[in-house]
Amino acid sequence: MIVVVEKRCRVYDVVIVGGGSAGIAAAVGAAALGAKTLLIERSSFLGGQATNCSIPTYDGFFTRAEPSEQVVGGVGRQIIDKLSMMNACQKPLRSPWGNVMLPVNNEAVKVALDACIEESGADFLLHTRVIGAEVSDGGITAVECVDDGGVFSIKAAAFVDASGECNLTAMARGGFFTPDPADMQVGTLLIRFGGVSQGADLRPQCFKTAIASAKASGIGPLSKDSGFVMRVSGSNDVIATLANERVNALDSASLTAAEIAARKQARAYLQALRQFLPGFEDAYINQTGPQLGIRETRHAIGEYVITGEDVVQARRHEDAVARGCWPVERHSNAGALAAYEWILNDSYYDIPLRSLKNKGLSNLWGAGRTVSCDLIAFASVRVMGTAFATGHAAGVAAALFAQKGYAEIAQVQAELVRQKAII
Ligand SMILES: Cc1cc2nc3c(=O)[nH]c(=O)nc-3n(C[C@H](O)[C@H](O)[C@H](O)COP(=O)(O)OP(=O)(O)OC[C@H]3O[C@@H](n4cnc5c(N)ncnc54)[C@H](O)[C@@H]3O)c2cc1C
Structure with missing residues (x-):
């Protein structure tokens, strides 16, 4: 449901900052648990870089193996199905480097994502920028937002930072680091x-x-x-x-x-x-564009930091809540093509719940580009198929936390399976 009036000083179970692939999946996943959920996006449409920057393919849904294996289900799958029904998603195709991508129509993505959020029961606000956070006893209590009408505040029990740039994490002084700009992609x-x-x-x-x-x-x-x-x-x-x-x-x-x-x-x-x-x-x-595509800025520090070795060695974890399968693709040099490192057997690696949970704040989860990674792992985790998967997991964990006061791994995994995620 779109919030039209009475938005000042509202109270939610879960607030998600950023309506890109990760934030959308978080909102749908949280709402599916019955949590009162709000998604906040500063642009005039959802989709993040798929629509802000017109990126035409969803990567990370399928492994590079032959035959390829699908590793993202749940909300990501729902969105692909919706796009397919609109004739706006082609069959998977291989890039010149052998990676499997899903071409999508960016204008249709805007409409499909509006529909997904509306059907989920989550509220969403476009044209709303989060500009501050209130923190008390080691957790976020509210976010401060601005639109052209002025500044207003929204309270919640749990939060997901799906802003890509760790904007909420930085405002709330959670765990994060900023690489030297020369090391950013x-x-x-x-x-x-x-x-x-x-x-x-x-x-x-x-x-x-x-x-x-x-x-x-x-x-x-x-x-x-x-x-x-x-x-x-x-x-x-x-x-x-x-x-x-x-x-x-x-x-x-x-x-x-x-x-x-x-x-x-x-x-x-x-x-x-x-x-x-x-x-x-x-x-x-x-x-x-419309905007320059941004690959990398700040990184969250979670309870676990996914490493480049975890990615290329296709490591598995007991607290897995998502799978990543895109190779390490680093764009380090403006004058050169990306450098790739392949995943063992062109398989997939697990993304543990600990890498979503922020180290510094008790009720904050990262998703998409704000999953806790080193710079090598990040060059794989960042793609949009994987962002749907990590967003879905973050939304479920945040909703459970809001309802019970904790997000226990067995419950997060069981709920993700119930919501048809692949973990
Ligand atoms: C040039 C380029 C090409 C790429 N090609 C591909 C590709 O082909 N396939 C693929 O899968 N991936 C690709 N990627 C990577 C991918 O697009 C991103 O990593 C992905 O979009 C991450 O999703 P996300 O939801 O974490 O973040 P984003 O898509 O960046 O979304 C974050 C959202 O948060 C919003 N936001 C931020 N701060 C605030 C705030 N304070 N208040 C309110 N809203 C806020 C932003 O407006 C944005 O909509 C590419 C990236 C680039 C730059």
């Missing part, structure tokens, strides 16, 4: 080109040759020589992940400079591809 502006002929060869090597020629002829600024490029099904549009920028997304001055520089790159890529890549002669820019 780079951001990327997605560019949607229209007017690309059906015959255009979109393989990375074709881009490499074309962009090398463009650079040699003085066209710029251009960061990467190639990247993931996907045709939008049934159209002359392609979506390209080419324009990288090094950015500290916690700093609006850095973000402003990066957004401007990336838009300059988009124009230069258009010029380069029109001139040097057959099939792009009549191309034009249909859309950028």
Whole structure:
């Protein structure tokens, strides 16, 4: 149900900050337990980077093995089913690097997610930014929010930080750390080109040759020589992940400079591809962004920190509440393709409940990009299929905590299985 009036000073069982993949799954999972749940999102739509940045594929639902195994069910599966019913989700496809992705229509994602939250019984507020947290006796008691009408406060018994940047965790002074900006993965502006002929060869090597020629002829600024490029099904549009920028997304001055520089790159890529890549002669820019895609900023510190070794060794845990299967994909260098490390046997690793539970605060769980990881593990955990799975688990744990005063692992696991999660 959408909250239209009377939102000032409301009381909930569970409040979730951030309406991306993780936050949506948390809200649906918590509401399915009967918890009075509120999802808060600062944008005008749900979806997080799938809609803020037009990211066209959900990764992390299927392992890279042959045949591939599905490792995310529950709320993530519900959303895929809804998108499929809208004819807005294609069959899984393999990237040039062998990873299995689910292409989705970003506009349909907005509508499907509205419907999922409305059907779940959770309330949600768009255009609402969380700007502060009240803490008492080692737990969060309320969040302070702002809309154009002013500042208001919402109380709850349990909270999920699904903000991607650990914004709630930082405001409440929970466990988190901020890597040196030089160690954060780079951001990327997605560019949607229209007017690309059906015959255009979109393989990375074709881009490499074309962009090398463009650079040699003085066209710029251009960061990467190639990247993931996907045709939008049934159209002359392609979506390209080419324009990288090094950015500290916690700093609006850095973000402003990066957004401007990336838009300059988009124009230069258009010029380069029109001139040097057959099939792009009549191309034009249909859309950028809307926002620069941000991969990494702060990291939560949970009761367990997932390590890169846990990921590549496909480690299992007794308190597993989700599975991750995307390889480690690090975008460390603005001028280069991502570096991959593969998971043992192209299998999956477990995500333990302890890595969601914040170390510093008794009633705070992380989900999606705010799961507690080292920088290597993060490069796998961050994808959206996995974010649905960790969000679902965080929502269930937070709801149980709100109802009982504790979230015992056996109960969290049993409830996730009841809600058809794969754990
Ligand atoms: C360029 C790029 C390409 C990528 N490609 C893929 C891909 O192909 N497939 C894939 O699965 N993943 C991809 N990823 C990774 C993926 O998009 C993210 O890691 C994923 O979106 C994480 O989900 P999340 O819900 O944790 O966070 P997000 O999607 O970032 O959502 C967080 C939400 O919280 C909101 N928020 C933050 N602070 C506040 C606040 N104070 N108050 C209210 N709301 C707040 C934000 O507006 C946002 O909507 C890519 C990432 C980038 C940057």
